[in-house]
Amino acid sequence: MNVLITGASAGIGRELARLHGMQGDHLLLVGRNATKLFETKYLVEQEGGTADVFPYDIGQPVHIEALLRATQHQSVDILINNAGFGLFGEFLETDLDRELNMIDVNIRALTHLTKTYAQRMRDQGIQGRIVQVASTAAFQAGPFLAVYYATKAYVLSFSEALTEELAPYGIQVTAVCPGATHTDFEATAGLSASRLFKRPGIMDAPTVAKLSFDGYMQGKTLVIPGASNAFYVFLTRLLPRQTLTKMSASVQAPLK
Numbered sequence: 219m220n221v222l223i224t225g226a227s228a229g230i231g232r233e234l235a236r237l238h239g240m241q242g243d244h245l246l247l248v249g250r251n252a253t254k255l256f257e258t259k260y261l262v263e264q265e266g267g268t269a270d271v272f273p274y275d276i277g278q279p280v281h282i283e284a285l286l287r288a289t290q291h292q293s294v295d296i297l298i299n300n301a302g303f304g305l306f307g308e309f310l311e312t313d314l315d316r317e318l319n320m321i322d323v324n325i326r327a328l329t330h331l332t333k334t335y336a337q338r339m340r341d342q343g344i345q346g347r348i349v350q351v352a353s354t355a356a357f358q359a360g361p362f363l364a365v366y367y368a369t370k371a372y373v374l375s376f377s378e379a380l381t382e383e384l385a386p387y388g389i390q391v392t393a394v395c396p397g398a399t400h401t402d403f404e405a406t407a408g409l410s411a412s413r414l415f416k417r418p419g420i421m422d423a424p425t426v427a428k429l430s431f432d433g434y435m436q437g438k439t440l441v442i443p444g445a446s447n448a449f450y451v452f453l454t455r456l457l458p459r460q461t462l463t464k465m466s467a468s469v470q471a472p473l474k
């Protein structure tokens with residue numbers, strides 16, 4: 219199978235690439251950092267798979283177009299929209315350009331790639347899979363990571379809608395919702411100044427990737443890796459949204 223993964227140069231995306239490599243899949247690895255993508259390619263090949271590297275910045279529409287052109291003669295059986303990042307801080311102080319870029323990566327690129335590859339799957343009669351990496355953040359608001367949480371709410375809603383729309387074409391859509399996971403995400407978002415990643419029980423990327431992989435390969439429409447994350451999402455359905463927002467604010471508030 220051909221599997222395209224965005225954000226394959228690190229973290230959860232790299233671990234997903236390795237798992238597909240173990241199945242003998244061919245990986246199309248997308249990210250900005252070519253050196254790290256080639257490291258992932260090496261790891262995939264060690265596991266028994268093959269890989270091509272596509273060093274594109276999907277935060278830029280021209281790069282998305284270039285990626286779509288570069289892959290137009292390769293069928294994609296599984297699309298994994300994993301690339302994404304957050305930005306921690308008080309909304310009045312955070313950098314607007316980074317937040318708009320976050321919306322471009324987490325929402326715009328994901329939507330563009332989903333439409334094009336889903337159309338290609340339909341036109342080529344591929345009974346494919348589309349995996350959208352959202353977050354437990356999708357289930358509530360997140361003070362001090364307000365834009366990030368909102369982008370993930372979009373990803374979850376979008377995925378759930380497409381689950382229904384694409385089912386008649388045999389295309390399976392899965393929303394994967396990890397909780398806090400030790401990757402480069404924490405540093406990129408500037409989260410060292412928050413308690414969020416200082417709590418016990420933070421998962422590691424290989425475990426999150428394996429649970430996610432098992433879930434979407436079984437055809438689940440929603441995968442929440444880890445029992446405590448699943449329990450937390452269950453609680454978000456019981457508690458008033460305002461209470462959840464206040465709880466989130468107290469966990470995520472900048473450390474004094």
Ligand SMILES: NC(=O)c1ccc[n+]([C@@H]2O[C@H](COP(=O)([O-])OP(=O)(O)OC[C@H]3O[C@@H](n4cnc5c(N)ncnc54)[C@H](OP(=O)(O)O)[C@@H]3O)[C@@H](O)[C@H]2O)c1
Nearest residue numbers: 225227228229230249250251276301302398399401402403
């Ligand atoms: N870690 C967590 O706590 C956590 C929790 C829930 C959900 N998630 C989600 O899981 C996904 C993977 O994150 P991670 O934790 O594995 O973080 P990570 O280690 O920082 O990896 C992020 C990946 O996204 C890629 N990326 C970022 N901007 C990009 C751009 N403009 N164009 C192309 N690729 C880009 C990065 O590659 P380059 O730098 O090479 O471009 C990198 O491969 C994200 O969607 C994140 O929101 C993470």
